[in-house]
Amino acid sequence: MIIKRNEEECILYQRRKSMENITMYYKDCATCDHINSENVNQAALVEAEIDTQSHPRLVHTADGNKYFTSAKDASLIVLDIDLTDAGLYTCLVQGDSLLKNSTADLFVLLPPQCHNLIPSFTYHNGDVNQQTLFDCNVHYRGNKPPIILWKHDKQELNTGTDYHNNTFAMATLSFKPDKKYDGYRFLCLVEYPSAKFLTACQTKPPLQIYYPVHLNKMIIKPQADEYVYNSGKTINLDCQASGNPHPKYRWTFKPKGDNSAETILATEPRYTITDADKRNEGTYNCTVTNNINGTLFIDTQTKYIKINDENSSDGEYRFVIIQSSQEDNTTPNPTTSAVSPYAIGAVICAVLAVILILVFVILGMKFRDQCFLMQMRDKRTHTRLTRDHDENMDDQEIELLDESVQSSVRTDEPQYGRLKLYWEIPRKDIRLVEEIAAGSFVEVWKGKMKKYPNSSEIQKVAIKKLIENATEQERKFFLGEMEVQKMLQPHPNVILLIGCYTFHEPWLLMLEYAQEGTLYEYLQYSRPGAQTVQISSNSVHHKNINSHRLLAIAAQVVNGLMHLQKFKLIYYRLKTSNILVGRGGICKLTGFGFPHEITERNQYENDTLPVECMSPESLKEQIYNYRTDIWSYGVLLWEIIHFGLSPYLNLEREEIEDDILYQLMLECWQEDPMKRKEYPDILQVLSNMAADHSLHILLDSLPDTCKFTQAV
Numbered sequence: 109m110i111i112k113r114n115e116e117e118c119i120l121y122q123r124r125k126s127m128e129n130i131t132m133y134y135k136d137c138a139t140c141d142h143i144n145s146e147n148v149n150q151a152a153l154v155e156a157e158i159d160t161q162s163h164p165r166l167v168h169t170a171d172g173n174k175y176f177t178s179a180k181d182a183s184l185i186v187l188d189i190d191l192t193d194a195g196l197y198t199c200l201v202q203g204d205s206l207l208k209n210s211t212a213d214l215f216v217l218l219p220p221q222c223h224n225l226i227p228s229f230t231y232h233n234g235d236v237n238q239q240t241l242f243d244c245n246v247h248y249r250g251n252k253p254p255i256i257l258w259k260h261d262k263q264e265l266n267t268g269t270d271y272h273n274n275t276f277a278m279a280t281l282s283f284k285p286d287k288k289y290d291g292y293r294f295l296c297l298v299e300y301p302s303a304k305f306l307t308a309c310q311t312k313p314p315l316q317i318y319y320p321v322h323l324n325k326m327i328i329k330p331q332a333d334e335y336v337y338n339s340g341k342t343i344n345l346d347c348q349a350s351g352n353p354h355p356k357y358r359w360t361f362k363p364k365g366d367n368s369a370e371t372i373l374a375t376e377p378r379y380t381i382t383d384a385d386k387r388n389e390g391t392y393n394c395t396v397t398n399n400i401n402g403t404l405f406i407d408t409q410t411k412y413i414k415i416n417d418e419n420s421s422d423g424e425y426r427f428v429i430i431q432s433s434q435e436d437n438t439t440p441n442p443t444t445s446a447v448s449p450y451a452i453g454a455v456i457c458a459v460l461a462v463i464l465i466l467v468f469v470i471l472g473m474k475f476r477d478q479c480f481l482m483q484m485r486d487k488r489t490h491t492r493l494t495r496d497h498d499e500n501m502d503d504q505e506i507e508l509l510d511e512s513v514q515s516s517v518r519t520d521e522p523q524y525g526r527l528k529l530y531w532e533i534p535r536k537d538i539r540l541v542e543e544i545a546a547g548s549f550v551e552v553w554k555g556k557m558k559k560y561p562n563s564s565e566i567q568k569v570a571i572k573k574l575i576e577n578a579t580e581q582e583r584k585f586f587l588g589e590m591e592v593q594k595m596l597q598p599h600p601n602v603i604l605l606i607g608c609y610t611f612h613e614p615w616l617l618m619l620e621y622a623q624e625g626t627l628y629e630y631l632q633y634s635r636p637g638a639q640t641v642q643i644s645s646n647s648v649h650h651k652n653i654n655s656h657r658l659l660a661i662a663a664q665v666v667n668g669l670m671h672l673q674k675f676k677l678i679y680y681r682l683k684t685s686n687i688l689v690g691r692g693g694i695c696k697l698t699g700f701g702f703p704h705e706i707t708e709r710n711q712y713e714n715d716t717l718p719v720e721c722m723s724p725e726s727l728k729e730q731i732y733n734y735r736t737d738i739w740s741y742g743v744l745l746w747e748i749i750h751f752g753l754s755p756y757l758n759l760e761r762e763e764i765e766d767d768i769l770y771q772l773m774l775e776c777w778q779e780d781p782m783k784r785k786e787y788p789d790i791l792q793v794l795s796n797m798a799a800d801h802s803l804h805i806l807l808d809s810l811p812d813t814c815k816f817t818q819a820v
């Protein structure tokens with residue numbers, strides 16, 4: 109690296125890494141005549157001389173190991189420059205018996221350091237009630253101090269600079285951030301004014317301002333009056349939202365006149381309706397969510413899109429109406445005016461009757477045509493989809509398809525056919541990777557699938573594959589589970605159905621992948637060992653999982669149960685091994701159903717019923733409802749705070765009578781179902797406990813009776 113002496117006789121050097129050398133040229137040295145010996149500060153004095161060819165040459169250096177001169181180009185080389193090399197360098201030039209002095213001021217600056225002391229803020233009720241704290245500091249050595257400037261884009265941000273011992277400068281950038289600062293990175297510039305020399309550092313990571321999601325706009329293109337489109341159109345639906353963490357998008361659809369079914373269309377900001385037809389008519393809803401410190405924020409907007417079926421169009425149908433009105437206008441015919449008013453009336457009635465009959469006949473024909481056309485279209489779509497599903501199978505998919513079963517493809521399943529077009533995922537977009545578990549009649553696979561049609565984005569999924577040779581009843585259960593999942597709105601504490609494949613066997617259900625496995629496993633491996641669990645003011649923290657984490661798990665399960673209750677669903681097999689845990693330890697409910705379907709399923713699974721979790725009325729009278737779930741929840745709560753131990757039914761109650769959690773369990777275990785605590789009240793108790801930082805679950809000793817890890 110070469111730095112030339114500049115006009116102001118200053119040399120500025122930023123040390124970048126060790127062992128860097130600089131070379132100072134003394135070419136112009138002879139023209140310099142200014143010297144201020146008082147400014148000399150740790151300078152290395154050098155001398156130069158004009159040689160016989162009138163060429164300046166350095167003749168002496170202060171330290172042979174550090175400073176070198178080169179006879180050829182009259183330069184001074186400084187090796188491995190550091191802060192102590194700063195100072196005034198002088199050269200002596202001699203020529204024609206004239207001696208001239210010149211100085212060069214070397215200023216050394218270490219690279220500045222930027223620190224982001226508070227990297228994230230949460231925006232609440234339109235405000236962030238804390239100040240940022242960015243630090244920029246620099247070590248330097250030289251006659252003049254550097255100036256530190258904070259900048260964002262081109263805007264200068266005012267801060268003062270503090271100097272210490274003439275060797276250290278620091279500027280702190282502190283302000284109350286706003287939502288707009290989300291993602292900002294600030295630049296700290298260090299300037300040595302007279303040298304116009306700049307060095308800089310940038311804050312990292314970017315400033316995070318967490319703020320709730322807001323759905324700014326729902327845009328439908330092409331634009332149309334009142335969102336009425338002709339069939340065959342391609343319609344783009346865009347959802348524009350802001351929020352940090354980045355919003356998650358979900359497009360759902362409710363067909364016209366069908367309030368039961370809501371279908372998830374996409375989980376991207378854009379959903380495209382291609383080749384629109386009457387079946388695409390309905391309510392489109394975009395829901396955006398983001399989660400800030402465990403609180404879920406939701407915003408949503410809805411639009412109704414109407415599709416004009418081209419075949420019912422305009423031309424023919426209107427023609428009939430125009431005809432009829434023409435008839436009306438021509439009724440007062442002069443040739444009939446002499447006839448009695450009764451006769452005229454009778455004729456008019458007759459004409460109207462004929463017109464009406466004509467209208468009905470034409471409409472009837474038209475309706476038949478339409479049905480025919482719709483049938484044709486359905487057939488075409490089905491053939492296209494079936495082709496889609498058959499083609500491009502990779503080796504693995506071909507392996508999975510049993511040729512003999514393929515021939516008996518089910519094309520007529522009215523109860524599921526309605527939804528098929530929206531939920532069915534082409535088989536070529538699904539890949540089964542590894543079998544992870546076996547359920548009663550399913551194999552559970554870890555798999556991958558495309559995020560949306562024709563996308564290159566891949567997502568991890570759990571795939572439930574119906575076993576070969578499944579009985580009719582098992583098929584029914586499989587499809588039943590699928591149907592329940594389809595009608596359920598997404599919820600962070602309920603496992604999400606992504607899609608299905610039921611065109612050929614084996615049938616597949618694609619679900620959100622819960623990477624931590626079951627809650628039972630999760631609690632087991634987070635378990636600190638033998639322990640008793642109590643709420644008390646003596647806090648004992650555990651390195652893996654603490655009391656607040658356990659309370660959060662308990663609260664997430666209640667949240668999920670409340671969501672199921674909205675859809676009149678019950679859990680009925682509530683226990684830790686039937687709850688899944690996703691990324692970040694978020695609990696996800698799975699395997700629920702409608703009360704009336706449960707009796708049959710229970711008979712089928714009679715020997716695996718979690719009797720230890722079941723309410724007295726479920727055990728005695730096979731009654732299942734959300735109040736029996738509350739009983740099971742009490743047992744689950746016990747399991748949670750005992751890290752997945754098998755429910756300990758002979759609990760020594762007096763030992764923990766004052767315990768808030770134990771009281772909560774007792775309120776779930778009321779013999780009279782009507783007296784059991786309701787979900788919102790349970791949630792309230794748990795959040796009060798979580799807010800009270802003096803309460804902790806004691807995790808240090810466990811009664812002997814609990815010292816086993818086997819779950820039933």
Ligand SMILES: Nc1ncnc2c1ncn2[C@@H]1O[C@H](COP(=O)(O)OP(=O)(O)OP(=O)(O)O)[C@@H](O)[C@H]1O
Nearest residue numbers: 545546547548549550552570619620621622626699
């Ligand atoms: N979405 C998922 N993500 C990760 N693992 C899953 C997922 N779904 C299921 N599993 C794994 O597969 C196992 C069986 O799944 P599940 O309990 O849903 O099936 P099941 O038909 O209800 O069987 P069971 O008779 O065991 O209740 C689970 O215990 C879990 O280990």
Ligand SMILES: [Mg+2]
Nearest residue numbers: 547685686699
């Ligand atoms: Mg299960």
